Amino acid sequence: MKKRVGIEALAVAVPSRYVDIEDLARARGVDPAKYTAGLGAREMAVTDPGEDTVALAATAAARLIRQQDVDPSRIGMLVVGTETGIDHSKPVASHVQGLLKLPRTMRTYDTQHACYGGTAGLMAAVEWIASGAGAGKVAVVVCSDIARYGLNTAGEPTQGGGAVALLVSEQPDLLAMDVGLNGVCSMDVYDFWRPVGRREALVDGHYSITCYLEALSGAYRGWREKALAAGLVRWSDALPGEQLARIAYHVPFCKMARKAHTQLRLCDLEDAADAAASTPESREAQAKSAASYDAQVATSLGLNSRIGNVYTASLYLALAGLLQHEAGALAGQRIGLLSYGSGCAAEFYSGTVGEKAAERMAKADLEAVLARRERVSIEEYERLMKLPADAPEAVAPSPGAFRLTEIRDHRRQYAEGN
């Protein structure tokens, strides 16, 4: 496994509407500071039944191919990571293949493990290429989801939706991955789940945060052990985690990235050779360092704070948000990424930002993607939430975007905007 492999480019698709998070707080009789300062949110994407997982995935994948000039005949694998699938059998990936008129000579399948499903697909693609099995072909991995907890629930301000499409290849212009150094941790827990047939997730909210932090610790320590052995980081005045230029986390709500970063630092502080010389309280205070959070994490959260949770895509929105602003400055530097999916599984991995990352991100034009959205009132958001999932309203898709138009004889019909 000696090849350079990783993410060559990405594209983002978001729902056409959003609510201001302070409007939602006021409508629920909650102090807006709880949602802004307490959860770290600014805006929340709102989907309607026409913007389903397939439509969002197809929009992101089509955008990736168009913006980055991808030759479809080079795609040998199309994977969709999602936990908002629309069929027990037919994968979202097949729909995307059909809607984009992609060639038949490719593997197509979906991967599922809550928010970790996208990373599971990404790792399958990376290892497929690194092993040589891809024989020079590229993979497209799409993370597409709609986070839905329901009206008047504690999870309501942490909803969202969208998709991120990743081009994975031997030309990792965005992120050359440290293949084989991943740390993983999985456990059988009931922190968040959505039984078959339910539209809304069930969640033990505070317990889910505990599970996330515990799984992060296992995954990070696993990565650190391998990174130390490979000489990528070392125990020195700077903690191993501090030797990563930035760290992008799975972001169910922005404040979670702060909690995650504190936990990661705590792992290093507890495991350092001089740990016995400090108290748990002093380590906790040091772990919470605002300077460390500002330097390593804060810049990645711009998109997440305006879109909300996008389950499988949340980590990759954080990566996109980070590179949108810092690709040039980070070229040649190593960053860390933490994926978490309830149920649960976590994976920590690292990679080096490519020299052409800024050029690739400019083509993704993320500001324009957000600027096209419409802000809606809480009344309109509630109306959209109450629409049945199988009865999309007759709304023309915007240029380049796909929409579900109807379900005829159990077959989903889509249209693309011109």
Ligand code: HMG
């Ligand atoms: P809650 O219980 O309503 O909120 O739900 P809270 O009371 O815990 O308050 C939240 C924060 O706001 C706290 O900050 C408060 O102090 C603060 P913290 O102590 O945590 O730092 N606060 C205020 N700050 C300023 N001014 C105020 C104020 N009032 C309170 N006036 C909860 C919060 C996240 C639990 C809920 O929204 C929820 O259940 N969300 C869904 C679950 C979730 O996102 N879990 C995250 C970990 S699991 C995960 O990431 C996987 C997931 O993405 C799914 C998948 O894998 O598929 C969810």
